[in-house]
Amino acid sequence: MPGCRARPLPSRPTSSAPEHALANFCAYERINYLMLMMVDPYVHFHVIPRYSGTRQWNGIVFPDAGWPGPPLLGKMVALTSEQIDELVKAFSSIFQ
Numbered sequence: 001m002p003g004c005r006a007r008p009l010p011s012r013p014t015s016s017a018p019e020h021a022l023a024n025f026c027a028y029e030r031i032n033y034l035m036l037m038m039v040d041p042y043v044h045f046h047v048i049p050r051y052s053g054t055r056q057w058n059g060i061v062f063p064d065a066g067w068p069g070p071p072l073l074g075k076m077v078a079l080t081s082e083q084i085d086e087l088v089k090a091f092s093s094i095f096q
Contacts, residue, residue: 026049029050032071033045033047058086063077
């Protein structure tokens with residue numbers, strides 16, 4: 001297109017930071033990126049770590065519903081708002 005200039009690609013793929021952080025946080029076996037915009041009107045991705053068995057954090061067990069098939073999003077573990085805040089703090093501390 002006239003007037004458009006290509007931007008250089010970043011030196012690292014954008015996905016490497018979340019993948020690295022999730023590997024340290026929950027030792028995933030696979031990772032799924034889902035673009036679901038049924039509720040939020042802006043473009044965004046859901047990054048879902050996938051694993052066989054379960055993972056545990058702060059005394060809460062997280063099974064991977066649907067493994068090894070597609071994630072069963074309706075069967076996720078329900079967290080309280082306090083647990084979500086704690087999880088965000090714990091995950092944010094390694095997300096760099």
